[in-house]
Amino acid sequence: MNPATSSVSAISLRSGESLPIEFHKVRVVQRVNLAPVERRLAAIREAGFNTFLLPTRDVFLDMLTDSGTNAMSDTQVAAMSVADDAYAGSASFERLLEAARELFGKERLLPAHQGRAAEHVICQAFVKPGSVVPMNYHFTTTRAHIELAGGEIRELLRPGSVEPRSTEPFKGNIDVLALERVLDENKGRVPFVRMEASTNLIGGQPFSLANLRAASVAARSRGVPLVLDASLLGENVWFMKRREAACSGMTIPQIFREASALADIVYFSARKISSSRGGAIMTSDDKLYYAMRDLIPLFEGFLTYGGMSTKEIESMAVGLRESCDEAVIGQSPAFIEHLATRLDAAGVPVVLPPGALGCHVDARAFLPQLGPADYPAGALVAAFFIASGVRGMERGMISSSRDAEGKEIPADMELMRLALPRRVYTLSQIRFVEDRLEWLHENRELVGGLRFVEEPPVLRFFTGRLEAVGDWPERLAAKYRRDFGGGL
Numbered sequence: 093m094n095p096a097t098s099s100v101s102a103i104s105l106r107s108g109e110s111l112p113i114e115f116h117k118v119r120v121v122q123r124v125n126l127a128p129v130e131r132r133l134a135a136i137r138e139a140g141f142n143t144f145l146l147p148t149r150d151v152f153l154d155m156l157t158d159s160g161t162n163a164m165s166d167t168q169v170a171a172m173s174v175a176d177d178a179y180a181g182s183a184s185f186e187r188l189l190e191a192a193r194e195l196f197g198k199e200r201l202l203p204a205h206q207g208r209a210a211e212h213v214i215c216q217a218f219v220k221p222g223s224v225v226p227m228n229y230h231f232t233t234t235r236a237h238i239e240l241a242g243g244e245i246r247e248l249l250r251p252g253s254v255e256p257r258s259t260e261p262f263k264g265n266i267d268v269l270a271l272e273r274v275l276d277e278n279k280g281r282v283p284f285v286r287m288e289a290s291t292n293l294i295g296g297q298p299f300s301l302a303n304l305r306a307a308s309v310a311a312r313s314r315g316v317p318l319v320l321d322a323s324l325l326g327e328n329v330w331f332m333k334r335r336e337a338a339c340s341g342m343t344i345p346q347i348f349r350e351a352s353a354l355a356d357i358v359y360f361s362a363r364k365i366s367s368s369r370g371g372a373i374m375t376s377d378d379k380l381y382y383a384m385r386d387l388i389p390l391f392e393g394f395l396t397y398g399g400m401s402t403k404e405i406e407s408m409a410v411g412l413r414e415s416c417d418e419a420v421i422g423q424s425p426a427f428i429e430h431l432a433t434r435l436d437a438a439g440v441p442v443v444l445p446p447g448a449l450g451c452h453v454d455a456r457a458f459l460p461q462l463g464p465a466d467y468p469a470g471a472l473v474a475a476f477f478i479a480s481g482v483r484g485m486e487r488g489m490i491s492s493s494r495d496a497e498g499k500e501i502p503a504d505m506e507l508m509r510l511a512l513p514r515r516v517y518t519l520s521q522i523r524f525v526e527d528r529l530e531w532l533h534e535n536r537e538l539v540g541g542l543r544f545v546e547e548p549p550v551l552r553f554f555t556g557r558l559e560a561v562g563d564w565p566e567r568l569a570a571k572y573r574r575d576f577g578g579g580l
C-alpha cells in the first residue's frame with residue numbers, strides 16, 4: 093500500500109458529524125432497475141413471498157447476502173488475467189500461499205471451493221459420532237457438517253448476546269467459564285473448539301482479541317485445538333482496532349497475525365474475506381495438516397487448486413493482501429453503522445451495536461402485532477421488498493427447521509438482514525433504504541403474517557413458498573401509491 097493511502101473509512105464534516113465515505117471510485121457498473129410498486133407486489137407474489145426465489149431483474153438493491161457479491165478491485169481483476177492454468181504446481185497457487193502466509197502467519201494451506209467445503213473437510217477429518225464441538229455460535233453450514241459427521245454443537249455465547257439492543261461491544265464473545273466446563277465434562281470427546289469471527293447469525297457481532305486469547309488458552313491447555321472461522325475476520329479485526337483498547341495501538345496486520353496465532357486451524361470463505369470466490373484451510377501444525385490433506389483431492393481437487401479456477405486463486409491472493417487496508421475492511425461496517433444509527437434514531441428497531449455484513453432489523457419489535465407462527469421476519473422482508481424493491485433475507489424461524497414431531501422451534505432472534513456487500517452500494521442508495529424502511533415502520537400496522545403453501549423438509553428457506561394471510565400486501569402497495577403519488 094502506498095504510504096499516502098488513506099487508511100480510514102470515514103471523514104469528519106465541519107459540523108463534527110462523521111460520514112462514511114467511499115475510498116474507491118466506480119469504473120465498471122451494472123445497470124439496476126427500480127420497478128413500480130405494483131410490479132414489486134406481483135414479483136414477490138410470483139416468488140412465493142420468498143426473496144430467494146426473486147430473479148435479479150425484479151430487484152433494485154440486492155441485499156440478500158455478502159457472499160460472492162462483493163466488488164473486486166482493479167488490481168484483483170488485473171491479476172486474474174495472468175492466472176497460471178495448471179492441474180498441479182500452478183504459480184497462481186504459489187502466489188496465494190505467499191499472500192495467505194503473510195496475512196495469517198500460518199505455513200500450510202489447503203484450498204477448497206468455498207467456505208462450507210473447508211468445513212466439510214475439517215469435520216470429516218476430526219468429528220466423529222459422539223463428538224461435542226463447543227463454539228461461540230453456529231453458522232448454518234458449519235452446524236450441518238458437524239452433525240453430518242455425527243457430532244453435536246454447544247453454543248456458548250455470554251448472556252445478553254442475542255438481545256437485539258445492547259451496548260456490549262463484543263457480543264460474539266464466548267463464555268470462557270462455560271467453555272472450560274464443557275471441555276472438562278466432555279474429556280476425549282471434543283475434537284476442537286470453534287470461534288467464528290463477526291458471528292454471522294447474531295448480526296455480524298465480533299469477539300474481542302482478549303476473549304479469543306482466553307478461549308485459546310482454555311482449549312490448548314487441555315490439548316484441544318482451536319479452529320477459527322475467519323470468513324468475516326477482516327471486519328472483526330476492524331472492530332477490535334476501534335472497540336478494544338489493547339488493539340488501538342496495533343496495526344491491522346498485527347491484529348490479523350495475533351488472532352490467527354491463537355488458532356491452530358484457520359479457515360475461511362473467500363466469497364467474504366478477500367471479495368473473491370473459493371475458500372481455504374490453514375495450519376502450521378503438521379499433524380493437523382496431514383489429517384486433512386488427503387481429503388482435498390478426494391472432495392475438492394488437487395492440492396494446488398482445490399476446486400477453484402486459477403483466476404479465483406489470483407483474485408483471492410490480491411484480495412487477502414488488500415484486507416490489511418482499513419479502508420477496504422472498514423467500508424461495509426462503516427456504512428452499516430451509518431444506516432443502523434440513523435434507523436435507531438428514527439425509532440426503527442435494529443440490532444445494536446451495529447455489526448458486520450449487514451444491518452439487521454428486529455422483526456419482533458418492528459411488527460409486535462405478529463406472533464411467532466406468522467413468521468414476522470419473513471413478513472417484514474416481503475413487506476420491505478414491496479416498499480423498496482430491496483431484497484433482504486429472512487433470518488428467523490423460517491431459516492431453521494421443525495423438530496422431530498413437526499413443531500416449529502422458536503428462533504433466538506427474528507431478523508431481517510440487509511446485507512451490504514463490500515464496496516457495492518453508494519451512500520445515496522443506503523439513504524434510500526433508510527427512507528423506505530422508515531416509511532414502512534410508520535405503516536407497520538398494515539403488515540400481516542405469512543403461511544407456507546409449499547414447505548420442503550430440509551433447508552426450507554431456500555425453496556419454500558408462502559402466501560400472505562389476508563390482503564395486507566395489496567393494502568400496503570395501495571398506501572405506498574397514495575403516499576408517493578406517481579413516483580417510484
Ligand SMILES: *Cc1c(COP(=O)(O)O)cnc(C)c1O
Nearest residue numbers: 206207208231292321323361363
Ligand atoms: C459464508 C460463511 C461460511 C460458508 O462459506 P461459503 O463460501 O458460503 O460456503 C462459513 N462461515 C461463515 C461465518 C460464513 O459467513
